[in-house]
Amino acid sequence: MTLRTYEAAAKGRLPGPVWDFLAGGSGTESMLTAGREALDRIRLRPRCLVDVSRCDPGTELLGARLAAPLGIAPMAYHRLADPEGEVATARAAGEAGALLTVSMFASRTLEDIAAAASGPLWLQLYWLKRRDLLADLVHRAEAAGFRALVLTVDAPRVASRPRDAANGFAVPAGIRAVNLSPEVMAASHGSRDGESAIARHSMEQFDASITWDDLAWLRELTSLPLVLKGVLTAEDAELAVKHGVSGLIVSNHGGRQLDFATSAPECLPEIVAAVDGRCQVVLDGGIRHGADIAKALCMGADAVLTGRPALWGLAHSGAEGVAGVLRLLIDEFEEVMALMGAPTVADFAPSGVALPTCCRT
Numbered sequence: 001m002t003l004r005t006y007e008a009a010a011k012g013r014l015p016g017p018v019w020d021f022l023a024g025g026s027g028t029e030s031m032l033t034a035g036r037e038a039l040d041r042i043r044l045r046p047r048c049l050v051d052v053s054r055c056d057p058g059t060e061l062l063g064a065r066l067a068a069p070l071g072i073a074p075m076a077y078h079r080l081a082d083p084e085g086e087v088a089t090a091r092a093a094g095e096a097g098a099l100l101t102v103s104m105f106a107s108r109t110l111e112d113i114a115a116a117a118s119g120p121l122w123l124q125l126y127w128l129k130r131r132d133l134l135a136d137l138v139h140r141a142e143a144a145g146f147r148a149l150v151l152t153v154d155a156p157r158v159a160s161r162p163r164d165a166a167n168g169f170a171v172p173a174g175i176r177a178v179n180l181s182p183e184v185m186a187a188s189h190g191s192r193d194g195e196s197a198i199a200r201h202s203m204e205q206f207d208a209s210i211t212w213d214d215l216a217w218l219r220e221l222t223s224l225p226l227v228l229k230g231v232l233t234a235e236d237a238e239l240a241v242k243h244g245v246s247g248l249i250v251s252n253h254g255g256r257q258l259d260f261a262t263s264a265p266e267c268l269p270e271i272v273a274a275v276d277g278r279c280q281v282v283l284d285g286g287i288r289h290g291a292d293i294a295k296a297l298c299m300g301a302d303a304v305l306t307g308r309p310a311l312w313g314l315a316h317s318g319a320e321g322v323a324g325v326l327r328l329l330i331d332e333f334e335e336v337m338a339l340m341g342a343p344t345v346a347d348f349a350p351s352g353v354a355l356p357t358c359c360r361t
């Protein structure tokens, strides 16, 4: 099996509009390839005659032990890909020793997901106008043993996504964001020609007025560490650190938000430099090979998240498929460690990559 085989199988199994929702991007879809192209242009600089008879891909992220610097990015509605949804994903992530970030729009309850998980869980939030619902989710996540909150900051609204608009995409009736009340999620259901229900819902329910000052409200609710997802500039990384965040996820939202943005791998070096060790940094978007993990670590990331490949695995064969996808990435990463002369994650340094000019600070 390769990731391509999982992808082809998922495409074959899923209804066209669901596939388009998973695979698609915003605007001209320029960002579906931009980050990937930047990653491909980064070359590895291996060292030789290093003892690599034992390679240990293990690491720690916000105090949690991981089998490798790898996690699953937050994605809404895993039940689109498999009836067990996030419960299957959580089992697989636990088995692989990877982090799972659960979307606020998960299609299984936080409690069921936590019961199936044996590894660390983070909960992702969009800032809803209904702050009482955010507070409820945060408290439930704490009680269920989630380790961190991820606030997605690149989506004051869901961007225009031409495939979803053309399909009049709506979340199918049998699948719901069960952690939120049906009234608040109603606009996500019910197809209308030429319009994405997901985008309509976000215009109705997301609070697009929040600013840095509002983070204090979230921080006062909980002692869980706060991670911001979707930061793409040194300026915002600096502000985030000043506001006491514990981590940043450098991300283009898988090409689904701002079209023509600087891509996440291009921004990573400037963000790592701005943060200067004051919080953890995670790269997300287009991670498709173990070598991508090595490249991210060399540029100063602490870990990476992979998105769509987990859903391909889920559509292919449920928990087993997700575990297969994670195993592929981790096995490839271990091989890259050996061939790079980097037996531990700490051995990946800036000198391990030759960066194209687009990725330089």
Ligand SMILES: Cc1cc2nc3c(=O)[nH]c(=O)nc-3n(C[C@H](O)[C@H](O)[C@H](O)COP(=O)(O)O)c2cc1C
Pocket: 021, 022, 023, 073, 074, 075, 076, 103, 104, 105, 124, 152, 229, 251, 252, 253, 254, 255, 256, 284, 285, 286, 287, 305, 306, 307, 308, 309
């Ligand atoms: C189907 C789908 C649903 C997503 N849902 C969310 C979400 O609920 N919250 C969020 O912060 N990001 C969401 N994302 C973005 C991912 O977290 C991540 O940034 C992106 O998928 C990573 O790129 P990759 O798919 O190329 O690995 C979603 C992405 C996809 C493909």
Ligand SMILES: CCCCC(=O)C(=O)O
Pocket: 076, 105, 158, 198, 201, 202, 253, 256
């Ligand atoms: C309202 C669901 C939005 C999830 C999503 O598709 C994304 O963040 O890309």
